[in-house]
Amino acid sequence: MKTFTELLRHLSQPGVQELALISGRTPLVKTGNGFESVDDALLTPEGLQEAxxxxxxEARVATISEKPSQWAVRLEGQGSLIVGALRRGDVLNVRIVRKEPPPASAPAPTPAPTTPASTPAARPPAPVPAAKAPRGGVQILPTEKPAAAPSPAETIPPPDEPEAEAPPPPRLVVRPESAGNLSMLLEDARAVGASDLHVVASRPPLFRLVGELLPHGEPLSPESVEKMLMPHVPARLRPVLEREGSCDFSLDLGDSGRFRVNISRQRTGYKGCFRLISRDVPTLESLGLPADIAKACHHHQGLIVVTGPSGHGKTSTLAAIIDIINRDTTHHVLTVEDPVEYLHPRKKALLSQREVGTHTKSFASALKGSLREDPDVILVGELRDTETVRMALAASETGHLLVSTMNTPSAAKTIDRLIDLFPPGDQAQVRMTLASSLRLIVSQRLLPSTDGRSLVAAAELLPGSVALGNLIRDNKTFQIPSLQQRGKSLGIVRFDDSLAELVRSGRTTLETARLYAESPDEVEAMVTGKRPGAPPPEAAPDPAKQLLSKMGNLLNRKSA
Structure with missing residues (x-):
């Protein structure tokens, strides 16, 4: 009798398309000639369940019914497999198909003798040993119809032929039983590499992968969503949710990791949005951001602002900047966040992480009190209102390095936004403060990679300089793009230059870069070396033709 691992190795043999395991029958493999038996022993329901x-x-096996179930798993030495299963009466039917080739280190399959299937009375049932699978066997797969499983008396039919039409959009293949279990949904979201999970009444759970929302499972009833979400809302925030209709908090679920959570009410019921947070603090290298950002971390005072649209990695960049200070200095770093997302470990620096609503009333009140706490670096999660910006600018002038974020599309617009938050009578003083205290603005966007399976960061850098300070002080911020054009010697990196570098390095495509560029034609010109639509260069004149033309002219003159 073969072990389960030995049966799986048949999928590595040339021509083998599928492994069919049906209780009460011998193991079968499907080739171009149909189904063939690969072992003499009969499979028992108990042994097959154990495998x-x-x-x-265990949780997935408990959900097997007459409706086909399908999962994607990854086994060591076997690669990615698709496992389909259903139960009809006492008969358990399992189909296993390989989705990608096994790793190169996988042992070569041993050829198995092919023997005809025998009747149940000829041999006693034999259990099938289980193979250990790693945790989190979940991945993105193209839409396909689950293979129907036959009964023992039926002949196993070939799978449906794919239609000749365009392929359907991708769907998410995760644990079917996780659709009504929040902890399992969050585990699956982390396993497939999603950035966010949306749980919405009357909609299926939605995973955000590479910027796209992909549904999984059946729509959730308003009652089930409320039952899933409400136990996780902290007691102090339940009156806020009832009064204001939404609340924000962080959630730590142990093995499932940390999450930034927003719970709100909407037309069909409750809605929960869960942002996945890595337990490991990211670095500039891991985020794909320029190393020049680290230079600004060593100023003893000033203002660093990370900008970009919501959901484009600003918090991760802040965490990487604070990690540099934590690793390289003995400063006191005070963070004010809503909520606390990344947990910084103890290194050289002293870190005090405060959460709005838990440890302080608001950003502004925390900043006012922070000046008496002897901080060297202050991190403010977001510059949201005039009072917070006013306190942040004051802190940046009084010997503190202040780091924060804003939701603005570019570096130049960030400066305008900071000034426009104030009434006209105060703007002259704000320009003076910004001109002297601004150290760096990082404006970043995330865009799909070349293979479409991940995101890469394009970043615009605008470091503080005398030239930039003069433009801010003189209210000539409209000239900042011109300064960026000629400011490479000042450490300025334009957004379009960053996009072109991503295309040249093969990390994204030119088509994707054009969608995000401020000047798509200029990005294409930087990548290809010529502007699109430009006429081809004229060919150099042929010397032989020139000589013949001159000879013809001389003959014409003599004949005249």
Missing amino acids: LRGMVG
Whole structure:
């Protein structure tokens, strides 16, 4: 009798398309010639269930019914597999198909003798040993119809032929039983690499992958969503949710990780948005951001602002900047966040992380009190209102390095936004403060990578300089783009230059870069070396033709 691992190795043999395991029958493989038996022993429901538990887990096996279930798993030495299962009466039917080739280190499959299937009375049932599967066997797969499983008396039919039409959009293949379990949904979201999970009444759970929202499972009833979300709302925020209709907090679920959570009410019921936070603090290298950002971290005072649209990695960049200070200096770093997302470990610096609503009333009140706490670096999660910006600018002038974020599309517009937050009578003083205290503005966007499976960062850098300070002080911020054009020697990196570098390095495509560029034609010109639509250069004149032309002219003159 072969072990389950030995049966799986048949999928590595040339021509083998599928492994069919049906209780009460011998193991079968499908080739171009149909189904063939690969072992003499009959499969028992108990042995087959035990093998499935090792592959997909106890919770998934418990959900098997007459409706086909399908999972994606990754086994060591076997690669990615698609496992389909259903139960008809006492018969358990399992189909296993390989989705990608096994790793190069996988042992070569041993050829198995092919023997005809035998009747149940000829041999006693034999259990199938379980194979241990790693945790989190979840991935993105193209839409396909689950293969129907036959009964023992039926002949196993070939799978449906794919239609000749355009392929359907991708769908998410995760644990079916996780659709009504928040902890399992969050585990699946982390396993497939999603950035966010949306749980909405009357909609299926939605995973955000590479900027796209992909549904999984059936729509959730308003009652089930409320039952899933409300136990996780902190007691101090339940009156806020009832009064204001939404609340924000961080959630730590142990093995599932940390999450930034927003719970709100909407037309169909409650809605929860869960942003996945890595337990490991990111670095500039891991985020794909320029190393020049680290230079601004060593100023003893001033203002650093990270900008960009919501959901484009500003918080991760802040965490990377604070990690540099934590690693390289002995400063006192005070953070004010709503809520606290990344947990910074103890290194050289002293870190005090405060959460709005838990440890302080507001950003402005925390900043006012922070000046008496002897901080060297102050992190403010977001510059939201005039009072917070006023306190931040004051802190940046009084010997503190202040780091924060804003939701603005570019570096130049960030300066205008900071000034426009104040009434006209105060703007002259704000321009003077910004001109002297601004150290760096990082404006970043995330865009799909070349393979479409991840995101890469394009960043615009505008460091503080005398030239920039003069433009801010003289209210000539409209000339900042011109300064960026000629300011490479000042450490300025334009957004379009960053996009062109991503295309040249193969990390994204030119088509994607054009969608995000401020000047798409200029980005294409930087990548290709010529502007699109430009006429081809004229060919150099042929010397032989020139000589013949001159000879013809001389003959014409003589004949005249």
